[in-house]
Structures are given as structure tokens and as C-alpha cells.
Amino acid sequence: MTIWIVFALMTGAVALAVLWPLARVRAAPGGSAPGDEDLGFYRSQIDDIAREAARGLIGPAEAESARTEAARRLIRARAAAPAGPDGSEPALRRRRAASAFAISMIPLVSLGLYGAFGSPHLPAQPLEARLTVDPTQLSLADAVGRIEAHLARNPDDGRGWELLAPVYLRLGRAQDAASAYGRALSLLGPTPERLVDQAEALVLAGDGVVSAEARKAIDTALAQAPDMAKARYYRALAMEQDGDREGARAAFAALARSAAADAPWLPMVRARLAALDGTATGSTADPAIRAMVESLAARLAAGGGDAESWARLVRSYAVLGEREKAAEALASARRELAADPAALARLGTLATEFALTERR
Amino acid sequence: MLIEAGHYALVLALAVCIVQTIVPVWGARRDDAALMEMGAACALASFACVAFSFVALSHAYLVSDFSIRNVVENSHSQKPLIYKLTGVWGNHEGSMLLWVLVLTVFAALVALSRRSLPARLRANALGVQGAIAVAFLLFVLVTSNPFSRLSPAPFEGRDLNPILQDPGLAIHPPLLYIGYVGLSIAFAFALAALIEGRIDAVWARAVRPWTLAAWAFLTLGISMGSYWAYYELGWGGFWFWDPVENASLMPWLAATALLHSVVVMERREALKVWTIFLAILAFSLSLVGTFLVRSGVLTSVHAFATDPGRGAFILGILTVFIGGGLALFAWRAPLLRQGGLFAPISREGALVVNNLLFSTACGTVLIGTLYPLALEAAIGAKISVGPPFFNLTVGAIALPLLLLLPFGQQLAWKRGDALGAAQRLMAAFALAIVAVLATFAFARGGPVLAPIGVGIGAFVAIGAVVEISGRAFGRGVPLRVALSRALGLPRSAWGTAAAHFGVGVTVLGLAAAAWGTETLVVMKPGDRASVGPYVATLERVVPRSLANYREDVGVFALTRADGTSAGTLDASKRLYLTRNMPTTEAGIRTVGLSQIYVSLGEAEPGGIGVRLYYKPFVLLIWIGSLFMAAGGFWAMTDRRFRVGAPVRAAVPQREARA
Structure with a gap:
């Protein structure tokens, strides 16, 4: 609201300033005759010349010729000036029209254009003030922005990167989280925890696939801390995805045995085991994800899917542990995309990655 | 709130300028002093609005308010204070705001010079100025609004183009804009004279100080720009006949011609039509310069806004003002009272020759600049009209100009004495x-x-x-x-x-x-290379890390031929982190009026590439x-x-x- 009052005051001040001459010139004693301006101009010139000559700033000969010339122009201007009193009816009408024009034009144009381009609701946000805001008052996005700005200035602050990475993960920016962990690793040195956290971010960034890079981080972590549950979990997952179902089952089982009964991650391990045993197919994963995958499958079955969508379907099935369906989807994809060598190559890579064998 | 108030002030300025375009011209036609005076009030009000708007934007830059898109795109919280301020006009939107600010400053000055300008001339000129301001304010608001906001605001900006992070940015653009925009006053006076249908020595005397000011600022702007390019771009040159440089040279040539023809008009009431034409031409060429720089037609350091939409808008402005100016000229110029004839050997005759040569030079540069662009647009062929063309043609025109200059000065008005001049x-x-x-x-x-x-x-x-x-x-x-x-x-x-x-x-x-020299060598620390009469030794290369860049500094020791030391110089290669952009900072050592100029190149297997120049008496330029x-x-x-009356200069x- 304040801002509109400010705008109104600004508009009023400007309109007054523009109309000021109308009030002033009319109030001049006797008014001014048309052409008077020119006459006054030349008269003031002649006065100036006289003053300058009196102070000896210009020589008498120059002053004389200057005065003659100005006087000649004065006479010419007087001859050209039409007669007529200023307070006449047309003059008043003219001034009224001019003031009406100015008074309507100024607010109309300025409010109209400001309405089109302005953002009156946005407050100023100087950086200093934003940085001193109480952190509890900040939105998560603003907090992340602040840390990012800090890291842009101090890219060697490893602690900052380590702090930022889990926040990224929570915001779903898994790729950013992985590279933030990477920065923290290179700046602060590898610890099993950091390595596994990075691996986790990489897995999430890769739609649940344990990539070679993630696998390497896990193996390094396990070499230093063989009992670390999270690292063991991901290694088991990697084995499963590589097609080593027996090894994976053994690893998950060992993990479940060594766990305390109330470990928060125990249900996850149990679910993987159940999936591997084939006893709980379809019930382990989140129903929402399952529904999403099914709708993707239905869409692709209707035809017209691109390589990207098919790859996503195959990958989803593989990650969900439904190897049969993954293989089926792979076969259908190969049929659908037979004409596209690039897509076939990609499907081939995918098949190797998950050790899927097609059933003919 | 300050930001939005600044934005509103800009819009308000536009509204006031619309009134300024119409009312004083109407007043001048009807001989109504009050309406004419309203023009002055409008000019002062619009100046106050634009100045406030400029202050608001500068304040946003100083406090790094990243809720403004323009600040995000061109600033950085870690930038040194001076570059935060100069960054205001180191980009398209902000520089247009500066342009408009200078325009309103000049209009306000015209409004204030009641004592030295006849009322009707002043009113009509203010009207024309108002029209120019309306066009450019609309351009700023519609296509390049510096107050466009971002929400949510990012926490860091993208930094200013590193080439512009230099004290040169504080000097070169403002001077150049004062020069460019100052020519708009000459244009406004010319159109005012045409509207009124009256032009005389009073007009010439009224226009001359404005033209002189614009010309002097333009001269400074161009030469400071050339010195900036000389030390910042690292090529050792100071003038490249780059189309953008030509774009500033053309109005300068036209303004120089105008400056001289106004003298003839003031003394002899001759060359009236020609002077009016030059005044229109000079400002038209400065508009063409604006168009070339901001339309994306050119690629150069100066072309920081490459948006065809903006180009089309400026082309529109260009057409209206140049076309309108020339149309008014064609319609009204024949009505102007012609002055007397004059002898070929006289001061005025010499000034006519000066005008002919300057206009020819201006036309040559115009052709050399626009021909490749036209050819590319018409048949798609890319040709480059480079320094050889310009050096030859402009040099050929400059030669007689320079030789005749002292003679012209010695000639008297009306009837000169060639022999006497030669003797003196x-x-x-x-x-x-x-x-x-x-x-x-x-x-x-x-x-x-x-x-x-x-x-x-x-x-x-x-x-x-x-x-x-x-x-x-x-x-x-x-x-x-x-x-x-x-x-x-x-x-x-x-x-x-x-x-x-x-x-x-x-x-x-x-x-x-x-007599300058140029050498390109690959050097390791300890290596020596000769540069003119000096020997430069690369002592060491040190990495340094500063606020928003890192740099490798090559420290050179200079020795004279007899082995005495001539000081050291630092040349560096910088990497600006935010934009990941490298720049070269030439190392310059000034000895008397000469300079030794060293610029670092790429790191090579055997050391680092170094360009060494010896520039004798280069500062004289x-x-x-x-x-x-x-x-x-x-x-x-x-x-x-000031007095506004003639003084016979020949009297003494x-x-x-x-």
C-alpha cells in the first residue's frame, strides 16, 4: 500500500512542477505580449554588452559593433511580433487545454506502463540484509542458495560441501549431491562414511543402479571398514544387479543376521531378501512406484515408445527385482526399435549391465 | 521499494516527455510564453525522474540486490566497489539508462539557459529533445528494462564481463555518451530552426557552445576508448578500424565539420542549409552507431546486446528521426534566407574546403563500414574491409586537410591574402x-x-x-x-x-x-628478449589469487643497452572465476613519452608466449x-x-x- 502512496506523491509532484509555469507566467505583472520573449532576450543581450564594456572586458569598438548587431535584431524581432493581449480568450482556452492534457497524460501513461512492466509487490532484497536473516526463518531453497553463494566464493571449503550434499539429496538433486560429496572427498580426504554417502548419491542419481563408480567407492569403504552396514547393503545390491543372485542373497542374509533387531534399515534388507527368494514379488516396492512402472509398460505396449522410455522400463523392472519382466521388456524393446541401431546398442549395454539374458 | 520507485520514476519521465514534445512546440507556434515555459518545466522534471531512477539502479548494484535481473546478470557480491558502480552502465540496459540520463541532462541545461537562447528556439528545441527522449525511454522500458525483477532472487550474480572490470569503464562510456547525446542538441536546434523557418547568426552562436561541448566530450571519449583498447586487449594496437570504432568516428568527423561550418555561419550568415544538414547528419550518425552496437549486426567487444528485437526497435527510431529530420529539411530548408557570396581565398573558403574534406572522410568511413554488412545481407558473402582500405583512403583525405590547416587559419575573413598567409x-x-x-x-x-x-x-x-x-x-x-x-x-x-x-x-x-617494434618469443624465467633499445628479462612467473580472479603474473626486468636498469613491469593473464573467462593485462612501462608494452600469451611447452612491443612517443597520440x-x-x-553578441576577432x- 505504501508504495502506491509514494507513486501518487511522485505523480502529484511532477504534475505540479510541469504546470508551475502556467501559474507563474499568468501572474506576471501585465502579462507578456507574444514575441516578448525575443525582445526581452535581445534587450538582456544589450544590457550584458554594456556591463561587460563597463568592466573593461571587451573593447569599446567591439562593444559598439556588438550592440549595433543586437539592436538590429531587436528591431527585426519587434517588427515580426504580432500584436495582441495575452489574457485573451484563445490564450486562456489554450492554457486550459494544455493543463488538461498534462494532468491527464502524466498519470494515465505512467500508471498504464507501470502496470504493464512493474512489480509493485516485490520488496527490495539487498544481499547484506538477506544474509543476516535468522537462519530459522529461511526457506530451504534460500538456505541452499546461501550455502551455494558461500561455496562459490570459497570453493575450497570442504565442510561446506559436506553440509550441502545431504540437503541436495533431500531436495532430490542426487547428481548435485554426488558431486558435492566428490568435492568434500577430494578436499577432506576419503573416509568410509563419505565414500558410502557418495555411492548412495550416485545410486540415487542413476535411478537405483549401482554404477561402476559407486561400486568402486563402496569397495574402498569396505576395505577400510568391513562391517559397515550401508556399504554391505549396496554391495549386495550391486551383486544382485550384476546377476549374482546367490551371492546377493547370501550377502543380504548375512547383513540381516548381523543387524540389531531394531535397526531402521532392517526392513529394507528383509524386503530385498524376499524379492530374491521370489516369495514376495510385487509387494516389496512402493505401490506408487509400481503403478508408475505399470502405466509406463502399458503406454509402451501400445507402441510408439522411444529408446529412452524403453530403457527406463527395463531398468525399473531390473531394479525392482523383477528379472523376468525386465527380460521380457528388453525383448519387446528390441523388436520395437529394431530399425534404430543406436537404440539397440543402448539396450545391449543395459542388458550387460543387469546381466539380463533374453528368453527366446 | 526504492527499486520500484525508480522504475516508476522512469515511466513518469516518459509521460512528462510526451507533454514536453507537444506543449512547447504548440506554444512556439501560438507565441504563448506560458506554454513555451512548460517545456522547460517538463525538461527539468524528466531530468529529476531519470536521475532518481539512475540512482535507484546504482543503489541496487551497490547493495547487490539480486532481485533485479540486470544486477544478477552483470554483478557479483565480491566485485570491488568501483566496478559495482561502473557495472551499472557496463551492460546494455544500464548503458541505455545512462544514455537517457545524459539526454535529459542536456535538455535540462537547455531549459536553464534562458539568458542565452531566444525563447522560441529554446521551446522548439526542447520539443525535439522531448521526442528523442520519448523514443529512447520507450525503447528502455519495452525492450531493455533495467528494472525487470527476479523472484525468487538468487544469492549470487554472474559477474561483469571481465574485460569491462577496468577503470576505463568509469571514463570511456560516460564521456562518449555525453558526446553522442550532446549532438542531439545540435540536431534539436537544427530541427527547431526548420520548424520556425528562421535561422541566423544568433542561432549559430546559440548552437556553437553545445556543439563544442559535444565534440570535446566525443574526442575525449574516443581517445580514452582507444587507450583502453590499447592496454586491455593486449594486441598492442590503439585503433583497429573496427566497425564500432568507425561508428564513433563518423559522428566525430561530422561534428568536426559542423563545428567549422557553424563558425562560417556565425560570421558570414552563409552555409546555413549546409550547417543544418550537418547537424542532422551528425546526430543521425550517432544513432547509426547506437544501432550497429546494439542490434547484433556486429560482433565485437562493444556488441553486448545482440537481440534482433532491440535492433528492430532502434532501426525504427533511426528511421523516424533521420527520415523525419531529412524530410523536414527537404521541406523547410529552401525557405531559409541565404547569406552572401564569398571569395575562394578567404577564411570561409578554407572552412568550406575543410567541410568538404571532413564530409568526404565521413562518407568514406561510412561506406567502408556499411558495405561489408550490406554485401553480407544481400548475397551472403563475407568480406572484410580492413585497415589497409581505411589507412589509404582516410590518409589520402587527411593529407591535404593537414597541409591546408595552418593556411586556413592565417587567412582573413571575406578577402584573404594567400601570399601573406604563406609568408607568415x-x-x-x-x-x-x-x-x-x-x-x-x-x-x-x-x-x-x-x-x-x-x-x-x-x-x-x-x-x-x-x-x-x-x-x-x-x-x-x-x-x-x-x-x-x-x-x-x-x-x-x-x-x-x-x-x-x-x-x-x-x-x-x-x-x-x-619506428615501433614487435617481437613474439617463447620465454622461460631467466630468458632475455630485446624490445627496441631495451632488453627485457623474464624474472619469474608468480600465480596470484584476488577477489574474483586468479592470475599468473610475469615479472620482467628492463635494462637499457648500456646495462643500467629501466625498471620492471608486470604483465599478467587473468582467469575470472565466475564466468571462467581469461583476460590479458598488458604490462606497460612508460619511459618519457614512449612505452614498452608486454603481453603474455599461451603457455607453450618451452615456456610462455610473450609479445613485446616498443612504442616510441606513443603517448603523443x-x-x-x-x-x-x-x-x-x-x-x-x-x-x-555568454553575452550572445558578436565580437570582431580580426580587430586586434x-x-x-x-
Whole structure:
């Protein structure tokens, strides 16, 4: 609201300033005759010349010729000036029209254009003030922005990167989280925890696939801390995805045995085991994800899917542990995309990655 | 709130300028003093609005308010304070705001000079100024709004283009804009005269100080820009005949011609139509420059806004103002009362020759600049019209101009005496010949033409001195009288002499460039390379990390041929982190008027590539331009303009000879 009052005051001040001459010139004693301006101009010139000559700033000969010339122009201007009193009816009408024009034009144009381009609701946000805001008052996005700005200035602050990475993960920016962990690793040195956290971010960034890079981080972590549950979990997952179902089952089982009964991650391990045993197919994963995958499958079955969508379907099935369906989807994809060598190559890579064998 | 108030002020300025375009012109037609006075009030109000708006934007830059898109795109919280401020106009939107600010400053000054301008001329000129301001304010608001906001605001900006993070940005653009926009006053006066259908010596006297100011600022702007390019771009050159440089040179050439033709008009009431035409031309060319820089037609350091939409808008403005100006010219110019005839050998005759040569130079540069663009647009062929073309053609035009300059100054108005002029110049001519011979004798290498260039420069510079001494000293005049007479000469005479002296000095600097050397070597720390009469030793290369960049600094020690030290210089290669952009910072060591210039190149297997230049007397080029600008300002303060009445400048001379 304040801002509109400010705008109104600004508009009023400007309109007054523009109309000021109308009030002033009319109030001049006797008014001014048309052409008077020119006459006054030349008269003031002649006065100036006289003053300058009196102070000896210009020589008498120059002053004389200057005065003659100005006087000649004065006479010419007087001859050209039409007669007529200023307070006449047309003059008043003219001034009224001019003031009406100015008074309507100024607010109309300025409010109209400001309405089109302005953002009156946005407050100023100087950086200093934003940085001193109480952190509890900040939105998560603003907090992340602040840390990012800090890291842009101090890219060697490893602690900052380590702090930022889990926040990224929570915001779903898994790729950013992985590279933030990477920065923290290179700046602060590898610890099993950091390595596994990075691996986790990489897995999430890769739609649940344990990539070679993630696998390497896990193996390094396990070499230093063989009992670390999270690292063991991901290694088991990697084995499963590589097609080593027996090894994976053994690893998950060992993990479940060594766990305390109330470990928060125990249900996850149990679910993987159940999936591997084939006893709980379809019930382990989140129903929402399952529904999403099914709708993707239905869409692709209707035809017209691109390589990207098919790859996503195959990958989803593989990650969900439904190897049969993954293989089926792979076969259908190969049929659908037979004409596209690039897509076939990609499907081939995918098949190797998950050790899927097609059933003919 | 300050930001939005600034934005609103800009819109308000546009509304006021619409009133300013219409009311005073109407008032001038109806001879209504009150309506004419409203034009002045509008000009002052719109100046206040735009100034407030500019302050609001600058404040946003200073406090790094990243809720403004323009600040995000061109600033960074860690940038040094001075570059936060200069960053305001280091980008398209902000520089247009500066452009409009300068425009309203000039309009406000016209509004305030009630004492030196006839009322109707002032009212009509304010109307034209208002129209120009309306066009550019609309352009700013619609296509390049500096107050466009971002929500949510990011926490860091993208930093200013590193090439622009330099004190040069604080100097070059404002000076250049004052020059460009100052020409709009001459344009406005020309159109005002055409609207009124009356033009006389009063007009010429009214226009002259404005033109002088614009010309002097333009001179400074161009020469400072050239010095900036010289030390920042690392190519060792100071003028590249880049289309954007040409775009600033063309209005300068036209303004120089205008400056001289206004003199003829003031003294002899002649060349009226031509002067009006030049005034329209000069501002039109500065608009063309704006268009070339901001439309994306060109690619260069200056082309920081490459948006076809903006180009189309400016093209529209260009068409309206140049087309409108020329149409008004074609319609009304025949009505102007013509002045008297004059003899070919006279001051005015010489000034006509000057005008012809300057316009030819201007046309040549225009063709050289636009022809490749037109060809590319028409048949898609890319050709490059480069320095050889411009050096040859403009050089060929400059030669007679420079040779005739001292003669023209010696000629009297109405009926000149060519022989007398030549006699008075004998001393200057003899000294110039001595300079040529001395150069031949002492300088080794360099093209044959270079000593001739030295001679011409000396001739022009000494000719300017003779101009003053010839008017003050006569046979049998005691020194004291002569000195007081010299001091009593009108300031415009002194200004003229200073400016012409500057031309001579610049020519000397350009001629001396022929003896410069350039070497490209790969150096390791400890290596030596000769540069002109000096030997440069690369002592070490040190990495440094500063606020928003990192740099590798090469420290060079300089020794003279006899082994004594001539100081050290630092050349560096910087990497600006935010934009990941490298720049070169040339190391320059000034010895007297000469410079040793070292620029670092790429790191090679055997060391680092280094370019070494020796530039003898290179500073003369810019010192000359300082003289020219100083001459312009000096002449501007001539009492005649303030009083607004003529003074017969030839009077003292006649007395001297009597």
C-alpha cells in the first residue's frame, strides 16, 4: 500500500512542477505580449554588452559593433511580433487545454506502463540484509542458495560441501549431491562414511543402479571398514544387479543376521531378501512406484515408445527385482526399435549391465 | 521499494516527455510564453525522474540486490566497489539508462539557459529533445528494462564481463555518451530552426557552445576508448578500424565539420542549409552507431546486446528521426534566407574546403563500414574491409586537410591574402623541414613516409603556435604589450589554437608509430628478449589469487643497452572465476613519452608466449587528443557565447598591422 502512496506523491509532484509555469507566467505583472520573449532576450543581450564594456572586458569598438548587431535584431524581432493581449480568450482556452492534457497524460501513461512492466509487490532484497536473516526463518531453497553463494566464493571449503550434499539429496538433486560429496572427498580426504554417502548419491542419481563408480567407492569403504552396514547393503545390491543372485542373497542374509533387531534399515534388507527368494514379488516396492512402472509398460505396449522410455522400463523392472519382466521388456524393446541401431546398442549395454539374458 | 520507485520514476519521465514534445512546440507556434515555459518545466522534471531512477539502479548494484535481473546478470557480491558502480552502465540496459540520463541532462541545461537562447528556439528545441527522449525511454522500458525483477532472487550474480572490470569503464562510456547525446542538441536546434523557418547568426552562436561541448566530450571519449583498447586487449594496437570504432568516428568527423561550418555561419550568415544538414547528419550518425552496437549486426567487444528485437526497435527510431529530420529539411530548408557570396581565398573558403574534406572522410568511413554488412545481407558473402582500405583512403583525405590547416587559419575573413598567409607560415614551414631532415638523420628504419609525417605534424603544431604569436607579436611591438595582447585574445582563438596544436601532436605520435617494434618469443624465467633499445628479462612467473580472479603474473626486468636498469613491469593473464573467462593485462612501462608494452600469451611447452612491443612517443597520440578537447572546452567559455553578441576577432590583427 505504501508504495502506491509514494507513486501518487511522485505523480502529484511532477504534475505540479510541469504546470508551475502556467501559474507563474499568468501572474506576471501585465502579462507578456507574444514575441516578448525575443525582445526581452535581445534587450538582456544589450544590457550584458554594456556591463561587460563597463568592466573593461571587451573593447569599446567591439562593444559598439556588438550592440549595433543586437539592436538590429531587436528591431527585426519587434517588427515580426504580432500584436495582441495575452489574457485573451484563445490564450486562456489554450492554457486550459494544455493543463488538461498534462494532468491527464502524466498519470494515465505512467500508471498504464507501470502496470504493464512493474512489480509493485516485490520488496527490495539487498544481499547484506538477506544474509543476516535468522537462519530459522529461511526457506530451504534460500538456505541452499546461501550455502551455494558461500561455496562459490570459497570453493575450497570442504565442510561446506559436506553440509550441502545431504540437503541436495533431500531436495532430490542426487547428481548435485554426488558431486558435492566428490568435492568434500577430494578436499577432506576419503573416509568410509563419505565414500558410502557418495555411492548412495550416485545410486540415487542413476535411478537405483549401482554404477561402476559407486561400486568402486563402496569397495574402498569396505576395505577400510568391513562391517559397515550401508556399504554391505549396496554391495549386495550391486551383486544382485550384476546377476549374482546367490551371492546377493547370501550377502543380504548375512547383513540381516548381523543387524540389531531394531535397526531402521532392517526392513529394507528383509524386503530385498524376499524379492530374491521370489516369495514376495510385487509387494516389496512402493505401490506408487509400481503403478508408475505399470502405466509406463502399458503406454509402451501400445507402441510408439522411444529408446529412452524403453530403457527406463527395463531398468525399473531390473531394479525392482523383477528379472523376468525386465527380460521380457528388453525383448519387446528390441523388436520395437529394431530399425534404430543406436537404440539397440543402448539396450545391449543395459542388458550387460543387469546381466539380463533374453528368453527366446 | 526504492527499486520500484525508480522504475516508476522512469515511466513518469516518459509521460512528462510526451507533454514536453507537444506543449512547447504548440506554444512556439501560438507565441504563448506560458506554454513555451512548460517545456522547460517538463525538461527539468524528466531530468529529476531519470536521475532518481539512475540512482535507484546504482543503489541496487551497490547493495547487490539480486532481485533485479540486470544486477544478477552483470554483478557479483565480491566485485570491488568501483566496478559495482561502473557495472551499472557496463551492460546494455544500464548503458541505455545512462544514455537517457545524459539526454535529459542536456535538455535540462537547455531549459536553464534562458539568458542565452531566444525563447522560441529554446521551446522548439526542447520539443525535439522531448521526442528523442520519448523514443529512447520507450525503447528502455519495452525492450531493455533495467528494472525487470527476479523472484525468487538468487544469492549470487554472474559477474561483469571481465574485460569491462577496468577503470576505463568509469571514463570511456560516460564521456562518449555525453558526446553522442550532446549532438542531439545540435540536431534539436537544427530541427527547431526548420520548424520556425528562421535561422541566423544568433542561432549559430546559440548552437556553437553545445556543439563544442559535444565534440570535446566525443574526442575525449574516443581517445580514452582507444587507450583502453590499447592496454586491455593486449594486441598492442590503439585503433583497429573496427566497425564500432568507425561508428564513433563518423559522428566525430561530422561534428568536426559542423563545428567549422557553424563558425562560417556565425560570421558570414552563409552555409546555413549546409550547417543544418550537418547537424542532422551528425546526430543521425550517432544513432547509426547506437544501432550497429546494439542490434547484433556486429560482433565485437562493444556488441553486448545482440537481440534482433532491440535492433528492430532502434532501426525504427533511426528511421523516424533521420527520415523525419531529412524530410523536414527537404521541406523547410529552401525557405531559409541565404547569406552572401564569398571569395575562394578567404577564411570561409578554407572552412568550406575543410567541410568538404571532413564530409568526404565521413562518407568514406561510412561506406567502408556499411558495405561489408550490406554485401553480407544481400548475397551472403563475407568480406572484410580492413585497415589497409581505411589507412589509404582516410590518409589520402587527411593529407591535404593537414597541409591546408595552418593556411586556413592565417587567412582573413571575406578577402584573404594567400601570399601573406604563406609568408607568415614561413617559420613554421622551415621548422617542419628541419624536423623532417633531423628525423631522416637520426632515425633508422621505418618507412620513408614516416619522416614526412613527422614534418606534417610539426607543421600543424607550429602553425597553431604561429596563429597566436602572429596575432600578438608584430614588428616593433614591445614584449610586454605583445604578451598582454596575446592574453587579451578571445578564448575561442586560444581554444582553436590549442585544438589545432593537438592535431599536430597526434599526427606526430601516429608518425612515430612507424619506428615501433614487435617481437613474439617463447620465454622461460631467466630468458632475455630485446624490445627496441631495451632488453627485457623474464624474472619469474608468480600465480596470484584476488577477489574474483586468479592470475599468473610475469615479472620482467628492463635494462637499457648500456646495462643500467629501466625498471620492471608486470604483465599478467587473468582467469575470472565466475564466468571462467581469461583476460590479458598488458604490462606497460612508460619511459618519457614512449612505452614498452608486454603481453603474455599461451603457455607453450618451452615456456610462455610473450609479445613485446616498443612504442616510441606513443603517448603523443592521446596527449594530442587531450589538447583538442581542452581547446574545445576553452573556446566554449568564450565571453561571446555568454553575452550572445558578436565580437570582431580580426580587430586586434588589423590593429597590429596598421
